Amino acid sequence: MLDAAIDLASRNLTDPETPFNMFQDAITSLSFPEVSRLFAMIEARAKRISRLSNFQGSAKFDVLRTLVEFLRRCSRVSDTAVCGRALTLLATMFPLSEKSAVNLRGHYNLSNITTFADHEDASGSAVADFKLYTKFWGLQKYLSRAYDVEDYAVWEKVYESMQQIMEAFEGTPVASTREADGNEEKRAVKFLTDPQLFRLQLGDGFFRRHILVQFLILLRHLRIVQKPEEAFDSSKSHTESAVNRRVLSLLDSIGPSGKTFGTGMTRAFYWEKHWIAWKANGCKPFDRAPVPFEASEQRRKRKPIGSDVGKPKKASKILSSHEDDDNGKPWALPSEEERKEDLKSWQNSAPTVELIQSQLTDDKDEEDPSLKRKNMKP
Template identity: 25%
Template sequence: MTSYDKEIDRLQGLVLDALRQHTLPEAVAQQLVHASFPDAVVSVSPPAFKPLPAAQQEQLTNALHAAAAQLLADAKAAGQQVMQYKLEPGREQAAVAELLDAVLWLAPQTPSPLDIGLPAQLLEQITEGASVQECEGVFVYLDSRTATFKSPAFAEMRCKNTLLRTCNMLLKRLSKSANAMLCGRILLFLAKLLPLTERSGVNLGGSFNTDNATPVEDVQETFFSNPQVALQPGKWGEVSRDIKRVLDKFRLEKVTVGESAAVASLRDATFRRHFLLQCLVLMQWCERPRQKDKAGLRAKLLEDMQELRARVYASLESTPDKGPQFAAAIRHLMQARPRLCCLGGQLGGLEAKARALQHRCSGRPEPPAGQSQLT
């Protein structure tokens, strides 16, 4: 074993000792730094540190990664899930959560002995080492720290890119059918974490999902999945007719006995908003198609579109809860980001942001970590 490896082992032992002796993140972090490199501690109260030389920072970083790997191995040996394994019975949090919280507290200190990107890197490592069954527990922790990762201290894109990579890794490992709720929660987390213009959330190539064939009564789903069809001769009349037909159904106050589930769902606010957003995106694309596609609608048809768009916004405003506020926010997004909203005729990042907005417009607090946000 080299002297470097011995130093990493020494620091790893100090990490685990600090975790065993303390539960508060700041106490764990302060003891770790003081025991590892006493000169890095400027003041205990209030806590103040100074940056470590590059070599020492690398050693401490590697020791923290080694400690995380050790906790993963210990959890497996104990037959427990990684986010349930505790160093001692009766402790409030899992050992991995205590380690992450200590690093989350220490990394944004100004100055700090750690790199600001380390918390996200440790989360990525833990996600890679966790089984599929353990993934939900890891994500519940991540979701519960959303406010921390959205704070200015973690504003650097390399932090967010690591979290994006971690979430994409989770999505690839999870089953879209068996883990549908968890996949949805991960997408909502990314919608809250990343800006609307994040490249990973938009259809940069403007591609259409022409294989999408969702059978819906009286609605031409073809136009939503492939907006180019709406620009073909005589097709806009079908689009306008079908949208108006649905808008007329939205005005119904009662659902009569014997109606199909598809018709009854028209009274559902989430379904309405989803459909109306699709209509707005479709119309905006037809109004401003990509250069390689055909020209937009002729003047007479554009007049019909403006009238139809006004009806769609009116329907959005009448959809509870807080319909006027929701409609105003969507109008702002459509006007401020016209190209983003038109890419591929798909909602992309707009839909995820709109869902988060819809939840806020409901007047209810966001569900706590571990509960679905898709209900």
């Protein structure tokens, strides 16, 4: 049905909105496993859908609105694969320079709020270092609001917490980590903030890697806004570069692929630097305009073979009236009478049929005797 709707819409035999209405109805009514199969169908037909006449108008916003509503229904923990398919579909159908998907102002996701215990529970077992626990989870507020850290007083507080957390990471050995199998299903997680789990979480490489990546994102933001050097401590160990090196060193120590992961993060931030510069310059399109196709009537037509037979040859170079030839005499185009005389002389010099037949007869008489013997019958 979807193929039929696309074909009819491309031929203007039905309402152009029909394929998009079918897609919207299917997204809102199907279950998640069925939607995953639907995405596979849409991905295979994405180019055909994007070529429809009304896709660049209101239809693309209908597709965008439908997929955004679908993402709100999905769970970021258990439906990670389906969410990824939806985002990939948007990236396939929309051009890279589409401003509705580039986050021009660089807004952060402020809806993800982390709650944790702000006082010790007297009835439970005491946490080894509750002060470090509160600083650790309290830092999430600033990591999700990087603009607040631009203030010098806030940065001092954040810097102190980051230093204590990295010292705790360095003093806690990383538990043996198992590299994820390529066929293993990966899920996004939201870590628990129970105080009783804090000491175990410090030794978890998967948990530690997430926190250190958050540190790198914050430091990258401070480099982008070009925070003045006086905002950091004058000591060399307190500079942003030193903190960045320390974070990367901790990432390298996590698991057998730690160095590969750290190198990948550095490369990703390098690409993001150019991505931000592209947005700052107004999101200029990457696709170049196609070269205009030359009209058929303006094409140079090929002459049929033999069309020049019997016609006088054209001069290889046409001189203007004010140019001179090699003898220093002014050159002019031949008159009509001179052209007729040239044509008549060429026709008179052309061989006739009788002359060609006589030449063939003479050639036959002068044939090699050895060839005659070979052609004789025994």
